[in-house]
Amino acid sequence: MNSLYLADSYLKECDSTVVSISDSKFVTLDQTVFYPKSGGQANDEGKLRTSDGREVKVIFVGKVEGVVSHQVQPEGVLKDGDNVHCSIDWERRYKLMRMHTAAHLISALMYTDSGVMITGNELQPDQSRMDFDFEKMDAEMMKSFIAKANEKIKQGVPVKTYYLPREEAFKIPGIVKLAHVFPPEEKQLRIVEIEGIDIEADGGTHVNNLSEVGEIVFLKVENKGKGRKRVYYTLK
Numbered sequence: 001m002n003s004l005y006l007a008d009s010y011l012k013e014c015d016s017t018v019v020s021i022s023d024s025k026f027v028t029l030d031q032t033v034f035y036p037k038s039g040g041q042a043n044d045e046g047k048l049r050t051s052d053g054r055e056v057k058v059i060f061v062g063k064v065e066g067v068v069s070h071q072v073q074p075e076g077v078l079k080d081g082d083n084v085h086c087s088i089d090w091e092r093r094y095k096l097m098r099m100h101t102a103a104h105l106i107s108a109l110m111y112t113d114s115g116v117m118i119t120g121n122e123l124q125p126d127q128s129r130m131d132f133d134f135e136k137m138d139a140e141m142m143k144s145f146i147a148k149a150n151e152k153i154k155q156g157v158p159v160k161t162y163y164l165p166r167e168e169a170f171k172i173p174g175i176v177k178l179a180h181v182f183p184p185e186e187k188q189l190r191i192v193e194i195e196g197i198d199i200e201a202d203g204g205t206h207v208n209n210l211s212e213v214g215e216i217v218f219l220k221v222e223n224k225g226k227g228r229k230r231v232y233y234t235l236k
């Protein structure tokens with residue numbers, strides 16, 4: 001099972017072979033461009049097409065015991081061993097990439113300024129949210145962080161993805177800011193770096209340059225209890 005999105009977030013299509021189908025609708029492939037719902041980032045959607053013209057929609061993608069599982073519709077169209085052409089809904093994915101890089105940028109600025117950690121996040125194409133372990137956070141404060149983030153976006157800072165040995169990665173301060181989980185068997189950690197701003201262990205898909213994020217627009221702050229403040233934002 002080769003997850004091609006880890007090496008190239010901009011890959012929109014690939015050719016794959018059906019490895020297994022369970023309950024007539026959960027399909028695993030030898031390789032995939034589909035990002036499974038994980039690390040707060042919503043799953044990709046798209047389609048699978050066989051060379052003889054059979055086509056199914058991919059309506060959900062998740063990870064089951066470490067393997068990417070594609071939920072397809074209609075059921076019963078594909079069979080084991082089928083060669084399929086995979087294509088993702090790029091408009092949706094690209095929004096999610098921009099949202100995810102924006103989340104790293106905002107969290108990095110807040111961490112650097114106040115040492116605050118993120119306790120949860122949900123990245124969706126049209127609106128995203130992040131939870132911060134903050135005693136006091138009001139709309140004005142959040143707006144000023146987002147204004148700072150938009151300044152960095154205008155500077156067109158590069159974003160890089162690479163791998164580091166686990167022990168080396170965990171020596172970097174703030175390497176884990178989001179609520180991502182890294183199983184102990186992962187000897188190499190995937191690192192997403194916004195040059196000079198943020199280094200984070202992360203399995204998500206990101207844009208190559210902050211300028212692609214566009215503009216972050218503050219929506220609202222909600223108080224979800226002690227030490228838990230939730231901020232909503234969108235992109236322009």
Ligand SMILES: [Zn+2]
Nearest residue numbers: 039178202204
């Ligand atoms: Zn992330």
